[in-house]
Amino acid sequence: MKILISDFDLSLYDKETDFHKTLAAIEEFRKSGNIFIIATGRNISSLLKTISPYGVFYDYIICGDGTKIFDQNLSELYSEYITHKNRRDIINALNSADCIDRVYIDDGYNFYDDNYDMDGTAIIASFDLSQRKETNDLLNDIVQKYPDVSGYLSAKWVNIINQNTNKSTAIQKLISLKGWNPIDVYTFGDEINDYFMIKDYNGYMKENGNPVLKHVATKTYPDITACIEDLLKK
Incomplete structure (x- = not known):
C-alpha cells in the first residue's frame, strides 16, 4: 500500500490542466489499494467549495497547513490552534502596517474579522500585492519577534500558524493514528509550505514549482497525474 499526499492549489488542482484526467x-x-490525501493551506470550507462537485476522491484531508485533519466523512480527527500568547500583538502589528488590507482569525472553517479573541488555527491577512516585499519584511519581523508562530506568504495572503505545525507534522499525526509505515508515504507539492512534507517523506515536486523545493525533492514531474502513473509502476 502506498500513501500519496498532494498539495491542492497548482499541484493537484490547476485550471490549466484537465482535472478530470487527474481524477481518473x-x-x-x-x-x-492505495490511499490519497489532500494537504492544503486552505480551510475546509474554502476547499469544499472547489472540490464538492467532483465527489469524494480522497481518503483524508489536511487543512490549514496541518492545523486540521479530516477523514473522508469530514469528521475532524485533529486540530492545532495558534497560541493566545502574543496573538493580539501580532494582529495589531498587521493592522497597523500600510501594506496590509485586512486581518482575520481562521478557525479552520471560516475567516472572522470581528472577534480576534476567538480560538483560531491561523491568523490570515490580505495584503497590497504591489507591496509584497514590504509584507514579507513585516512577516519576517513578526516571526523573529514571536517565536511561537511561523508564517509564509502565499499568492495573496499572509499565513501565520503555530510554530509546531506544518503539513509534515500533520502527516506524522496520521501515521501515528493509522499505524502506517513512513516508508510508504509519498508527497507532492509546488510551494514553500510543502517544503517539510517533501523533505521528510518520499517527496516529489511539480517541475515549475518553487526552486527551493529542488533541494529536498527526490524527483520532479510535470503534474500530479505523471507522478501517480509512476507510483503505480512501482
Missing part, C-alpha cells in the same frame, strides 16, 4: 488517475491509484 487518483481513482485508479485508490482502486489499486
Whole structure:
C-alpha cells in the first residue's frame, strides 16, 4: 500500500490542466489499494467549495497547513490552534502596517474579522500585492519577534500558524493514528509550505514549482497525474 499526499492549489488542482484526467488517475491509484490525501493551506470550507462537485476522491484531508485533519466523512480527527500568547500583538502589528488590507482569525472553517479573541488555527491577512516585499519584511519581523508562530506568504495572503505545525507534522499525526509505515508515504507539492512534507517523506515536486523545493525533492514531474502513473509502476 502506498500513501500519496498532494498539495491542492497548482499541484493537484490547476485550471490549466484537465482535472478530470487527474481524477481518473487518483481513482485508479485508490482502486489499486492505495490511499490519497489532500494537504492544503486552505480551510475546509474554502476547499469544499472547489472540490464538492467532483465527489469524494480522497481518503483524508489536511487543512490549514496541518492545523486540521479530516477523514473522508469530514469528521475532524485533529486540530492545532495558534497560541493566545502574543496573538493580539501580532494582529495589531498587521493592522497597523500600510501594506496590509485586512486581518482575520481562521478557525479552520471560516475567516472572522470581528472577534480576534476567538480560538483560531491561523491568523490570515490580505495584503497590497504591489507591496509584497514590504509584507514579507513585516512577516519576517513578526516571526523573529514571536517565536511561537511561523508564517509564509502565499499568492495573496499572509499565513501565520503555530510554530509546531506544518503539513509534515500533520502527516506524522496520521501515521501515528493509522499505524502506517513512513516508508510508504509519498508527497507532492509546488510551494514553500510543502517544503517539510517533501523533505521528510518520499517527496516529489511539480517541475515549475518553487526552486527551493529542488533541494529536498527526490524527483520532479510535470503534474500530479505523471507522478501517480509512476507510483503505480512501482
